[in-house]
Amino acid sequence: MTRGREEGLGALQKRVGHGFADLALLRQALTHVSAAPARRDSYERLEFLGDRVLGLAVAHMLCEAFPDESEGELSRRLAALVRKETCAEVAEEWGVGPHMRLGEGEAQTGGRQKRALLGDICEAIIGAVFLDGGAVAAEEVVRGAFRARMAASGGADLRDAKTRLQEWAQARGLAAPRYLVMGRSGPDHAPSFEVAVEVKGFEPAPGAGASKRSAEQAAAAAFLAREAKDRI
Template sequence: MARGKPDLAALETRIGRDFADKALLRWALTHVSAAAQRPDSYERLEFLGDRVLGLAVAHMLFEAFPDDSEGELSRRLAALVRKETCAEVAELWGVGPYIRLGEGEAQTGGRKKRAILGDICEAIIGAAFLDGGAAAAEAIVRAAFGPKMHEAGRSLRDAKTALQEWAQARRLAPPRYRLASRSGPDHAPSFELAVEIEGFEPAVGAGSSKRAAEQAAAAAFMAREGVTE
């Protein structure tokens, strides 16, 4: 362990798993900017963790809401597995000091970027799956995401979905998203996307990924036009 780096044991306690293979957890905490080559970053674990998270949350919701329809369960699932919720979980785990970043990404506040935090949450879940199987990963998901199922005021739809349903209800064409600009280095990009709906002025949102920028643009449109969910 490098001097000044916090002990992984404290993080494992907050996550709720003592990893048999510590290398898996370190892998899940390695951003592409700090990786010797791209496969050494958390991206592959994030891919796996995203799928494991979806299945675990679906199982949890199926048990917790026996009277919900498929549509209602789908909306709850989308709200719980989206990047914003994953970032909240990563913040609760306190992963920031443990993230392995390149110097440039560290200097631009990478430890607090919600896109990175959301990715790492999924990567840790993927690492837990490889370390202990489906039951181990689901135990982590239930502990971290279970309380969020019943949080007052938690939206069951993301901004893009809410805006699309609003447009559909008014028989408008679906919102279109257009890349307005891209800046920053490859390891720390910044995107601006505009959302366009016929008959309205475009609204622009920014984020460290196209997905985040689209959500921000949709939220900006809704705020400007007074759209409520």
């Protein structure tokens, strides 16, 4: 990998919330089978592992957060939180798209924006963190990415942090949240945006991502994790 790509992985690690001792695991988690020397070098095995790690970590979080709910209610929450679409949202917030290693055909057909593929990469990264740092490190990453989503209840949208923050503010008679771009770095093909969300009467919350949209989602999720923590 070039120096620029390595530096990009450093920024990605910060967004994920884990610094890899073995960076090869992160590279593998980002490698589609179309770009792998052999199938075992792709993200597929890490995705298999990460899917199980994610399920266990989220189940643990739900049991802590909702001690009075039935198994059926917990199962419905679990299914909503670990579904591929939710994982794809997390991958977008992490800004994995520019770092994905794809074969030419997959790249030309929009592989970096494919929801199923983004969801797979999210799970593969969680699996890579588990192998690199153990169960505690993996659960910390999952908590950082999924905790705010647990603030949603009932029919609320578990995927969209901006929508949930808007509803949170409205329920308290507050003005709509404001999103401010604080900075942009990186090359044109792999930008990184820093955004802050402001809600009157509260400290701003930061977020970062490979697009303004993903950075805004990350900021909204960070705000909810901080201000709604007493309810999740």
